[in-house]
Structure formats: C-alpha cells, structure tokens
Amino acid sequence: MSTNKVIHALYNDDDILMDAVKKVKGEHHHIEEVYTPFPVHGLDKALGLAPTRLAITAFLYGITGTSIATWLTWYTMIADWPQDIGGKPSFSWLENMPAFVPILFELTVFFAAHLMVITFYMRSRIWPFKEAENPDPRTTDDHFLMEIPVHNNEEKLTALLETTGAVEIKVVDKH
Template sequence: MANKVFHVMYDDDQKLMDAAKALVSQGIRVKEVFSPFPIHGLDPVIGVKRTRLAICSFMYACTGTALAILGTWYFMVSDWNWNIGGKPNFTWIENAPAFVPVMFEFSVFCGAHGMAITYLLRNGTLPGMPASNPDPRTTDDKFVMEITTDDNNLSASDLEAKIRATDVYELNIKDY
C-alpha cells in the first residue's frame, strides 16, 4: 500500500497542542511537527525523547579544559618557562591559579561552539542546507503536523476523518 503523508496545518500553537493530545490519545503517532517557535510542553505529548545535547556540551567543555591545561603547560612551563612577576614557573600546578581564567574561557568556548555546531548538524540547519519543512508558512505564523499512514494501523480515510475532527486550518495529503 502506498504511503500517504498528511500535512495538517493549524493557525495557533494551542490548537495544534490540543489536536496532538486528542490524536495521540486515540493511538495515532505524530511523526513530526514544524513550528516557527518551540511549543512549550509538546515534546512529551508526541513522544520526543529528551535531548542529549547537554551531555554533549559537558563533554566538549571537558575537552576544552583538557586542551587548556595541555596548552598552558606546553606554552608556559614546558617549552619555555615564562617568568611573569616572579611567579613560580617550573611546575604547572604551582602556577595553576593563573591558568584558571584560560581554562574557564576555553571550556566555555568549546562547550558553546561544540553545542551550537552539533545542534545545527543534527537538525540539518547549517547555513546553505536545504530546508526540510513542508510549507514555507511554518517559518511565519502557521504550524504543521506530519502524520503518515505507514506509522499508523489505519486506512487513509479513517485517519483523515480523525484528523478532520480536530481544529484544522488546512490539510494537504501527499502520496509517496
């Protein structure tokens, strides 16, 4: 059987939220939602798993700290002992307080940049990447929910009837 894709458009985030709750409670799986802004509390309703971006960020920041320790040790202690204001300069640990700002800044730098790049890659939204939203109006003031017959054990007409029962603004059905 051919897969039918329903692009259900709503003109209000609350309407989409109510519709998602109603459809999910009837056992229908919502594949994806396209929205101009994050909709508070939608993720658990449509069964999106919690993001692991924070864990990535922590690991990037730890990498940054490690690199900063390596860098300060090599530049300031190992390669050439920099004597600044008579500070102890033959071991890294005795001079460590002076390196803390570097370690802090580099951790933040790596954590933030790593997180941003991971986010853009994972979502396919790096500059120049093709847009994946089905309708350009979802970047303006419309909200689209994507439901497929492949995901649901219902005939196309049954599914359509259930979708139509919600407060739909516009419904586009495509065959794949």
C-alpha cells in the same frame, strides 16, 4: 522513487496544536513530524520523543577544552618557555593555576560551544546549501503543521483532524 501519502493538518495556534497532538496520539496514530515557527513548550513530551543527549556531549566537549587548556598553559608557561612574571615562580603548574583560570574558562566554553554547534548541525542533518524540507512556507511565520502518514485510514484521520480545530487539512504525496 516511492511515494507515500501523508495528511498535513495546519493550525494557527500552539495551544490548539498541543491539544490536537494529544488527541491524535490518544487515538494511537503515529505523528511523523510537527513543523512550528517557534519552539512549543511540552511538544516533545506530547509527541513521545526521547530526551536529548546533547547535554552529555556538551559536558564532554567542555572537559576536552579544559584538558587542552591545562596542557596548553603547562606547556607554554612551565615546560617550553618558563618566565618570571610579576615575581611568580614558574616551577609548577599548580602554583600558577590562579593566573590560568581565565584561559581554562575560555577554552572550556570555546570547545563546548563550537563543537556543540557542529554536533547539532550533523545530528539534525543541516548541511550548508541544503534545501529546506519544510512542506508549507506558512510554518516559518505563524502556522503549525502536523504531518501524519496515511495507512488506508484517510477518511478516519481526516474526520479526527476536523474535530481538533485544524484550519486546513490536505492529503499529499510525500516523496
């Protein structure tokens, strides 16, 4: 198993972290990961991360739910077991569609929500009983950690991070 050195810079304020990320990126260093106790607005742009495509999958999952709901209402109420409910004819799906709107809506939301959760967990590689990858437990409470790989520039990176307002800087071996 190979080990790589990384620098962990710990911050106690999200504004200081954002300034530090911009400064480190401005010096053309690669930031491997940033651990935060809550979402920090604008951090993804500051890190240069690509926009997420999860919204596209949510839309596709919603269309899937609407399609299944359309087929389900047609099959159960028109094809398989047509009934005269409240004097409404059961000869076409379009004539009865206003009565099916709640079913269409609910199955659209059901499919989009449940499949999005599954997609998010798979994309994030969060499996049941998975060990936490958090390098410092304080980042789940009130601290922010920036992880930067060391490539024979440990002194230069440490000096740079000291100017960014880090409360703690450690060089560790990442397994």
